[in-house]
Amino acid sequence: MLPESLFFSAILFTIGVVGVLTRRNAIIIFMCVELMLNAVNLSFVALSQLHGMTGQVFVVFVMSVAAAEAAVGLAIIIAIFRHHESVDLKNINLLKG
Amino acid sequence: MILQAPGAATSGAHPLSGTLADWIGLLPLIPLLGFVINGIISLFGAYRSGPADPTLAAEVAHGAGPGTEAVHTEHAPSAAHAGAHPRAGLVSVIGPAVLGATFAFALALFFTMTGAGELQAPFVKEYFRWIPMGDLELNWAFQLDQLSMLMTLIITGVGFLIHVFSVGYMREDPGYPRYFAYLNLFVAFMLVLVLGASYPVMFIGWEGVGLCSYLLIGFWFSEKANADAGKKAFIVNRIGDFGFLVAIFLMYVNLGALDYLGVAAAAGELAFGGVLVTAICLFLFLGCTGKSAQIPLYTWLPDAMAGPTPVSALIHAATMVTAGVYLVARSGFLFALAPAASLTVAIIGALTAFFAATIGLKQWDIKKVLAYSTVSQLGYMFIGVGVGAYVSGIFHLTTHAFFKALLFLGSGSVIYAMHRAYHHTHSHEDAQDMRNMGGLRKYMPVTFILMWIATLAIAGIPPLSGFFSKDEILAHVFARAGESTLAQATWLGIPGHSVLYAIYALGLGAALLTAIYMTRMMLYTFHGPNRTGEAERPHLAEAPWVMTGPLIVLGVLSALGGWLNLPHILPLGPTEVLEHWLEPVTGAATAAITAGAPALPPANVEWLLIGAAVLIALLGIGIAFARLKPERLVPAREAPPEHGIERVLAHKYYVDEAYDAAIVRPTVAVSRRVLWRGVDTGIIDGLFVNGSAWFARGIGWIGSQLQSGQTGTYAWGIVIGVLAVLGAFTFR
Numbered sequence: 001m002l003p004e005s006l007f008f009s010a011i012l013f014t015i016g017v018v019g020v021l022t023r024r025n026a027i028i029i030f031m032c033v034e035l036m037l038n039a040v041n042l043s044f045v046a047l048s049q050l051h052g053m054t055g056q057v058f059v060v061f062v063m064s065v066a067a068a069e070a071a072v073g074l075a076i077i078i079a080i081f082r083h084h085e086s087v088d089l090k091n092i093n094l095l096k097g
Numbered sequence: 098m099i100l101q102a103p104g105a106a107t108s109g110a111h112p113l114s115g116t117l118a119d120w121i122g123l124l125p126l127i128p129l130l131g132f133v134i135n136g137i138i139s140l141f142g143a144y145r146s147g148p149a150d151p152t153l154a155a156e157v158a159h160g161a162g163p164g165t166e167a168v169h170t171e172h173a174p175s176a177a178h179a180g181a182h183p184r185a186g187l188v189s190v191i192g193p194a195v196l197g198a199t200f201a202f203a204l205a206l207f208f209t210m211t212g213a214g215e216l217q218a219p220f221v222k223e224y225f226r227w228i229p230m231g232d233l234e235l236n237w238a239f240q241l242d243q244l245s246m247l248m249t250l251i252i253t254g255v256g257f258l259i260h261v262f263s264v265g266y267m268r269e270d271p272g273y274p275r276y277f278a279y280l281n282l283f284v285a286f287m288l289v290l291v292l293g294a295s296y297p298v299m300f301i302g303w304e305g306v307g308l309c310s311y312l313l314i315g316f317w318f319s320e321k322a323n324a325d326a327g328k329k330a331f332i333v334n335r336i337g338d339f340g341f342l343v344a345i346f347l348m349y350v351n352l353g354a355l356d357y358l359g360v361a362a363a364a365g366e367l368a369f370g371g372v373l374v375t376a377i378c379l380f381l382f383l384g385c386t387g388k389s390a391q392i393p394l395y396t397w398l399p400d401a402m403a404g405p406t407p408v409s410a411l412i413h414a415a416t417m418v419t420a421g422v423y424l425v426a427r428s429g430f431l432f433a434l435a436p437a438a439s440l441t442v443a444i445i446g447a448l449t450a451f452f453a454a455t456i457g458l459k460q461w462d463i464k465k466v467l468a469y470s471t472v473s474q475l476g477y478m479f480i481g482v483g484v485g486a487y488v489s490g491i492f493h494l495t496t497h498a499f500f501k502a503l504l505f506l507g508s509g510s511v512i513y514a515m516h517r518a519y520h521h522t523h524s525h526e527d528a529q530d531m532r533n534m535g536g537l538r539k540y541m542p543v544t545f546i547l548m549w550i551a552t553l554a555i556a557g558i559p560p561l562s563g564f565f566s567k568d569e570i571l572a573h574v575f576a577r578a579g580e581s582t583l584a585q586a587t588w589l590g591i592p593g594h595s596v597l598y599a600i601y602a603l604g605l606g607a608a609l610l611t612a613i614y615m616t617r618m619m620l621y622t623f624h625g626p627n628r629t630g631e632a633e634r635p636h637l638a639e640a641p642w643v644m645t646g647p648l649i650v651l652g653v654l655s656a657l658g659g660w661l662n663l664p665h666i667l668p669l670g671p672t673e674v675l676e677h678w679l680e681p682v683t684g685a686a687t688a689a690i691t692a693g694a695p696a697l698p699p700a701n702v703e704w705l706l707i708g709a710a711v712l713i714a715l716l717g718i719g720i721a722f723a724r725l726k727p728e729r730l731v732p733a734r735e736a737p738p739e740h741g742i743e744r745v746l747a748h749k750y751y752v753d754e755a756y757d758a759a760i761v762r763p764t765v766a767v768s769r770r771v772l773w774r775g776v777d778t779g780i781i782d783g784l785f786v787n788g789s790a791w792f793a794r795g796i797g798w799i800g801s802q803l804q805s806g807q808t809g810t811y812a813w814g815i816v817i818g819v820l821a822v823l824g825a826f827t828f829r
Contacts (some may be wrong), residue, residue: 021816089807089808090807092808093805
C-alpha cells in the first residue's frame with residue numbers, strides 16, 4: 001500500500017510543479033501549489049503507518065495553513081487583477097530589480 | 098619657540114656666549130614681526146574694500162600702453178588712479194622701523210664681536226632639535242661669525258635704506274601693506290639664510306627668499322606678464338634648488354654631517370680633487386646658478402624687473418641674488434678641495450660677466466640695463482670666489498650692494514618722475530624706456546649726481562668702491578694663473594693656467610663693456626635733449642626727500658666702500674681690513690688654493706694690472722661718449738627697428754626663445770600629449786577611474802539580469818536548485 005501511495009504522491013507533486021512552471025495564469029498556479037501541498041499531505045499520511053501519528057497531525061497543520069494561504073493569496077490576486085485587469089504573471093514583474 | 102632655553106651642546110667656552118650674541122635669534126624675528134603686523138593690516142584692508150576693487154581695473158587699463166612690452170610696463174607710483182591704503186601711515190612706520198631695529202641690533206652684535214677680540218671659532222647658538230635622523234642630529238642653529246655678521250650688516254643696512262625709499266615709492270599703491278609684509282618677510286628669510294649654521298637651515302632661508310622674490314615680482318599680479326615673470330623666476334630657481342638639495346643629500350650620505358663645522362671637519366677625509374667633493378661642489382654651484390642668475394639659469398633675473406623697483410634693488414641686486422656667492426664662500430673648505438669645480442665656478446662667472454654685459458649694451462629699458470649689469474657683476478663675484486679669492490668676492494658683493502642698490506633706487510626715482518609726468522597728461526608711454534627720457538639732469542639734479550657716482554663706481558674708476566673690489570678680483574685671478582692648485586689642475590683637458598688667463602681676459606672685456614653700457618645708460622637718461630614730450634616736461638621733478646635721502650647715504654657708501662678693503666700697495670688708510678676680518682672664515686680655504694704662493698701678484702705687476710683696468714674703464718666711458726649721441730635718439734614710439742647684431746643684442750641673443758623652443762615647448766608638448774592625454778586621461782582617468790566604474794556596472798548588469806521580476810523564472814531556479822541538491826545527495 002505504501003509504495004503505491006508514495007508513487008501517487010510523487011506524480012501529484014510533479015503535476016503541481018510542472019503546472020507552476022509552465023502556466024502563467026495566477027489562479028492556475030495557485031491551484032497547482034495547492035496540488036503540491038496535498039501531494040505532501042498524502043505522503044505524510046502514508047508514512048504515518050511507519051512513524052506514528054505525528055505525520056497526521058502535520059497534515060492538519062498544513063491544511064489550516066493552506067486555508068489561510070488561500071485566503072491571503074486570493075486576496076492578493078484580486079488586488080493585482082484590480083490594478084492590472086489581468087492575472088497573467090507575464091505582466092506582473094514588480095519584483096524586478 | 099626660537100627663544101627657548103639653549104640646547105645641550107652650546108659652545109660653552111666661546112667668548113661670545115653670555116653676551117648679546119645669545120640673542121642672535123632675534124635678528125630674523127624682528128622683521129618677521131613686521132611681516133605679521135603688516136600682513137594683518139593687509140588682510141583686514143582687503144576685507145574692508147571688498148573683492149570688487151575698482152582701482153584695480155583702472156590700473157590694468159592704464160598699464161598696457163601701445164607699443165610697449167607688457168613686462169616693461171611698471172605702473173607703480175601711481176598717485177591718482179589708485180587710492181592709498183587707509184592704514185598707509187601705520188605701515189610706513191612699522192615697515193622701515195622693524196628693519197631699523199634689526200640693523201641697530203646687528204650693529205650692537207657687531208660691536209660685541211669686535212669687543213670680544215680675535216674670534217677664531219664661530220659662535221653657534223642651538224635652539225632646538227630639528228631633524229634627528231639615524232645617527233644625524235641636526236639642530237636648528239644660528240652661527241655668528243665674521244662672514245654672517247658682514248652679510249647681516251649688508252642685508253639690514255641696505256635693506257633699511259631701501260625700506261625707507263619704498264615709503265616714498267609705494268605709498269600710493271593700494272597693496273602697500275602687502276608690499277611691506279612681503280619685504281619684511283624677505284629680510285627675515287634672508288637673515289635665516291646667512292645666519293643658519295647648517296646647509297638645511299640655509300636651505301630654508303634659500304627657499305623662503307625665493308618665495309618672497311616670487312611674491313614681489315608678481316606684486317602687480319593683475320597683469321599676466323608680471324605674474325608670468327614671477328612664475329618664471331620660481332620655476333627656474335627650482336632647477337637650481339634641485340642641485341642644492343642633491344648636494345645636501347650627498348653630504349649627508351658621504352660625510353654624515355650637515356652643519357658647517359661638521360662638514361668642514363669631515364671634509365678633511367675627502368680626497369683632494371676627488372669625484373665626490375667635485376660632485377658636491379658642482380651641485381652646490383648649480384644651486385648658485387639659479388639663485389644668483391648665472392649661465393645657464395640667468396634668464397629669470399631680467400624678467401624679475403616686473404616687480405616694483407625697490408624690490409629689484411633689494412632682492413634682485415643687493416641681497417638675494419648674492420646668496421650664491423655667499424654659499425660658495427661659506428663652502429670654501431669644500432671648493433678648495435675641488436679645483437675642477439672651482440675653475441668651473443670661475444669660468445661660468447667670467448662667461449656670464451661678459452655675456453650679460455654684451456646684452457646690456459642694447460637694452461632700452463633702464464631696469465633691464467641694470468638687470469643685465471647685475472647678472473654681469475654677479476659673474477664677477479663668482480670669478481672671485483671661484484679662484485679662491487673669497488674675500489674679494491665678498492668684498493665685491495658688498496660694494497655691489499651699495500652701488501647697485503643706488504643705481505636701482507636712482508632708476509626708481511627716475512621712473513617715479515617719468516610716471517608722474519605721464520600720469521598728468523594721461524599718456525600711455527613707457528616710463529622705463531630710456532628713449533623717452535633724456536636731459537633729466539636739469540629736472541633731477543640729486544639723482545643725476547648720485548647715479549653718476551654709482552656709474553663710475555661700477556665702471557671701476559678710482560677711488561670709488563667698485564674700482565677696488567673689481568681690481569682685487571682681477572689681481573687674484575692673475576696671481577692664481579701664475580701659481581696655485583687651480584693653475585696645476587686641468588679643466589676638460591685645458592691646463593688651469595690657460596683657463597685662468599682666459600678668465601682674466603674675459604673679466605677685462607666685461608669691465609670695458611660695463612663702462613660702455615653704464616655710460617650709455619647715463620647719457621640717454623640724463624644728458625642730451627629731453628624726449629619725454631612737450632606736455633609732460635613741466636611735470637618732471639625730483640623725487641621727495643624720503644626717496645633721495647637713502648640715495649645720498651648709498652652714494653656716500655658707493656664712493657667710500659673701497660676703504661673697507663684697501664689694497665696693501667695703496668695705503669690710503671688701514672689696508673685689507675675686510676681680508677683681516679674674514680680671515681678666520683675663509684683664510685684656510687684661500688691658503689689651500691694658493692698652496693703657499695702669494696695670494697696677490699708682486700707690487701709692480703699689481704700696479705700694471707690696476708693701470709690696465711683703469712685704462713679699460715676710461716676707454717669704455719670714452720667710447721660711449723664718442724660713439725653715442727643722445728641728440729640723435731627719438732622717442733620709443735618713433736624708433737626705427739634695429740638690424741643685424743644690434744637686433745640680436747636687443748633680443749638678448751634669443752636665449753629666451755631658444756629655451757622656449759628647446760625646453761619649454763617640448764616639456765609642454767610631452768606634458769600635454771603623454772602625461773595629460775596619455776597617462777592622465779588615458780590610463781588614470783580611463784583605465785583606473787572610468788575602468789573600475791565600467792567593471793562595477795558590468796557586474797551589476799549581470800546581477801540585474803538574474804532578477805527579472807518574473808516569478809516563473811524564480812520558480813524554475815528553485816526547482817533546478819532543488820533537483821541539483823537532490824541529485825547531489827542521490828548520486829553521491
